Amino acid sequence: MIMKGYLGFAVSLFLTSVFLATPFSALAADWKMGDGGWQYFQNGTTPVTDSWEQSDGKWFYIGSNGFMETSSLISENDNLYYVDADGAMVRNQWILIPDDEGLGSSWYYFPETGKAYRNSSGKMSTKKINGKKYLFDSDGRMVTGLIDSEGGKVSEDGSNDFINAEYYFGEDGAMYENQWYLYPGVHESGMFSFLAQKDYYETGEMWMYFDANGKKVYAKDLTSPKKKTINGKNFMFDENGIMICGVTEKNATLSATDSNAAFLYGSLDGDGSLPADTWAWVVPNEGVSEDDYNNQEYSWFRTNGSGKVYRNCLHTVNGRKYAFDGIGRMLTGFVVMYTDGTFAIQYNMDIWNKSDFLKDADSIDIPSIERGNLYLFSADEVNDGSMVTGKNISVELQDGMAVFGFKSNGKAYGNRCTLEKSGNNYYYNGLRLDADPDLKYGIVDVDEKVGTSDQYVVVDSQGNLKKFRKKVLKDGDGYWIVIADGHFVARISDEDAPKWHKGQYWRYDSSQKGEDRYIEPITFASFGDDNLDDDFVVFRQ
Numbered sequence: 001m002i003m004k005g006y007l008g009f010a011v012s013l014f015l016t017s018v019f020l021a022t023p024f025s026a027l028a029a030d031w032k033m034g035d036g037g038w039q040y041f042q043n044g045t046t047p048v049t050d051s052w053e054q055s056d057g058k059w060f061y062i063g064s065n066g067f068m069e070t071s072s073l074i075s076e077n078d079n080l081y082y083v084d085a086d087g088a089m090v091r092n093q094w095i096l097i098p099d100d101e102g103l104g105s106s107w108y109y110f111p112e113t114g115k116a117y118r119n120s121s122g123k124m125s126t127k128k129i130n131g132k133k134y135l136f137d138s139d140g141r142m143v144t145g146l147i148d149s150e151g152g153k154v155s156e157d158g159s160n161d162f163i164n165a166e167y168y169f170g171e172d173g174a175m176y177e178n179q180w181y182l183y184p185g186v187h188e189s190g191m192f193s194f195l196a197q198k199d200y201y202e203t204g205e206m207w208m209y210f211d212a213n214g215k216k217v218y219a220k221d222l223t224s225p226k227k228k229t230i231n232g233k234n235f236m237f238d239e240n241g242i243m244i245c246g247v248t249e250k251n252a253t254l255s256a257t258d259s260n261a262a263f264l265y266g267s268l269d270g271d272g273s274l275p276a277d278t279w280a281w282v283v284p285n286e287g288v289s290e291d292d293y294n295n296q297e298y299s300w301f302r303t304n305g306s307g308k309v310y311r312n313c314l315h316t317v318n319g320r321k322y323a324f325d326g327i328g329r330m331l332t333g334f335v336v337m338y339t340d341g342t343f344a345i346q347y348n349m350d351i352w353n354k355s356d357f358l359k360d361a362d363s364i365d366i367p368s369i370e371r372g373n374l375y376l377f378s379a380d381e382v383n384d385g386s387m388v389t390g391k392n393i394s395v396e397l398q399d400g401m402a403v404f405g406f407k408s409n410g411k412a413y414g415n416r417c418t419l420e421k422s423g424n425n426y427y428y429n430g431l432r433l434d435a436d437p438d439l440k441y442g443i444v445d446v447d448e449k450v451g452t453s454d455q456y457v458v459v460d461s462q463g464n465l466k467k468f469r470k471k472v473l474k475d476g477d478g479y480w481i482v483i484a485d486g487h488f489v490a491r492i493s494d495e496d497a498p499k500w501h502k503g504q505y506w507r508y509d510s511s512q513k514g515e516d517r518y519i520e521p522i523t524f525a526s527f528g529d530d531n532l533d534d535d536f537v538v539f540r541q
Contacts, residue, residue: 031055038068038087052089059089059114073097073108080116080140082108089114106141107173109134116140124151124167126175126214133175133214135167142173160191162206163240167214176210178230183208183242195225195238196245197287207243209235216241227307234276234307276305279317288327300330300385312343314375314410320386321410323377332385336372344368349379353399357431358539361417366429374412374430376404391422392432403432403463419447419541425463426539433538434463440476441466442538443488456488459538472497472505479531482522490522491531498522 030041030053040053040062047066052059061069061083074081082090082097090110098105108116109129117127118140124147126133135143135151146154146165154161162183168176183206191200200206209217209230218241219226225244226237236244280301286293302310302317302324309328314321314337323331325343334352336344345367352366361370376388376395391405391413405413405427412430414420419428426433426444435442443456458466458473458481466473466483473481480497482489482505489505492498499508499518507519525532 034067036065036067037070039066040068060087061089080108080118081114082110082116108140108142109136119151122150124149133177134173135169135175144169144171144173161185162208162242163191165208165241166216168208168210168216175214177214178212179210181208181210182206191240193238193240193242193244194222195219196242197285197293200242203242203245208241209237209243276303276307278303284327284329289329292329301328302330313341314387320384322386323375330385332377332379335375335377336368337375338368338372344372349395350398352397354397354402354431355399357429359417360541364417364429369429370417373410373415375410376406376412376430391425403434404430405432406430419444419539421446421465424465424467426457426459426465428539432463433459435459435461435538436476436535437461438476439536441473441481442536443532444538445540447541454541457486458483458488470500470505475536488525490525491536492522493531 030044032039032041038060039047040051040060042048048062049064049066051062053062054060061072061074061081063069068087069083070087071085072083074083082095084090091112091114093110095108095110096105097108109127110116111127117134117136118138119125119136120138124135126135128134135147137143137153143153145168146161147167147169148154148164149166154164162185168181170176185206192198193200196203209228211217211228217226217228217237219237219239222239228235228237238244280303281298282301283296283298284292284301289297291297292299302315302322304310310324311328312324312326314323316322323335323337323343323346325331325346331343331346333346333348335346338344347366356365357369359365364370376393378384378386378388387406387410389406389408389410393404393406395402395404405422405425407413413422413427414429414431417429419426421427426446433444439461441458441460444459445454446457447454460466467486468483469485471483473483474497475481475491478493480492480494482492482498484505490498492507494507494509496508496510498505500506501518502521505522507522509517509519512519
């Protein structure tokens with residue numbers, strides 16, 4: 001952290017002036033030196049007691065024994081004064097005076113009147129000295145540490161005194177104004193912050209801030225943290241005035257799943273500020289995600305210019321698009337966003353097989369895929385995690401590598417269980433429809449009709465459409481694939497390749513002669529044909 005716990009001594013400690021003792025007889029005939037010190041005689045004959053007497057513009061105090069007091073605290077008429085080593089009343093000076101019990105010393109301040117500053121009102125009342133504010137108790141002693149709203153010193157038992165504190169006076173006695181204070185008792189607190197949703201000892205450090213009036217900045221109730229702009233940066237504070245770290249709910253009365261809940265960053269480990277337009281790798285607090293909090297699960301979060309976390313949306317950062325769930329965690333892998341743009345569900349790439357993507361809307365097992373738009377985000381969340389686009393994206397599924405296609409807006413080709421052609425390829429739920437590599441070719445049901453039969457097209461192992469007007473191909477199992485007018489006709493297991501004859505393909509037997517070589521015309525295959533097995537059929541509506 002770049003903030004300091006307290007400023008070093010800034011108050012000049014005014015030591016008592018040491019004057020060369022001048023015989024009072026040289027100043028006034030009424031002063032005389034006796035065996036016990038200086039005395040003052042009224043009319044030159046009667047020694048006075050318990051009286052202030054003036055000489056050369058200075059005041060001196062004659063005690064009850066008739067001798068002038070030196071280096072002493074004088075109490076008179078409920079006022080406190082101090083006389084220095086020469087006996088002169090101290091003015092406009094700080095004096096460090098030992099306590100009566102002899103266990104320490106306290107600072108007092110004596111202004112122009114010579115009367116020590118004291119607080120006898122029972123209320124918070126400070127005195128300004130050389131531009132700084134100080135607090136004195138009823139006995140005139142300078143007060144330091146945490147102070148309550150009435151000006152009283154709060155408990156000093158090392159725990160929880162920050163709760164009732166309203167002000168703080170540093171070790172030099174000056175009030176903290178527009179200053180940070182590092183509370184030292186973090187590991188002794190044992191307290192829980194409701195607005196931060198964590199125990200204070202988990203924060204590592206407990207920072208407090210005192211505003212221009214010296215008052216502690218804190219949330220006035222338990223519904224929302226206090227946001228404070230300090231030196232152009234935003235910070236969040238809880239109900240006890242402790243700066244909040246990590247992601248927090250803007251409104252603590254709403255649950256993390258409430259659609260109206262808004263989430264904000266607390267401070268991070270840099271300068272402690274509430275970051276604007278910033279990424280952060282943090283663990284959400286318990287109120288935001290109990291599971292993540294208990295498991296210490298880190299996630300990326302991103303704020304807008306006001307420090308509010310982006311959530312339940314897609315958002316562009318530096319030209320790249322990212323997805324955020326309901327509490328603002330950046331998402332990777334497959335993500336489904338509802339058609340209104342809000343978050344539906346996320347799932348890892350390797351939990352589904354290719355066949356899972358090919359089921360229709362009534363039988364598909366992938367959650368929400370038929371009700372929203374499917375996107376893909378880089379699994380490298382540490383380095384990026386941005387949206388992936390393109391027609392040939394390799395993804396490792398549970399049963400091996402597959403190729404997917406995503407449009408420039410990130411939506412999958414063939415969204416929501418529809419067949420979609422793009423260029424020379426077909427897609428369904430983003431999955432490119434490729435033939436089995438061992439078979440080399442396969443067929444795709446394009447939902448067209450030839451008579452009463454479904455219409456199919458042939459694709460290769462890279463999903464490329466074979467658009468021949470008339471063609472016979474040989475697949476990996478040695479079968480002949482017959483294509484006419486760009487569509488699949490049949491899969492034939494004959495030894496000889498089919499031949500074009502009289503405007504159509506015929507089964508062909510090269511061992512015969514003449515017209516006998518053309519055995520029979522080839523018509524559209526039906527699925528009763530053993531040759532149309534499941535491996536050969538890439539996709540069927």
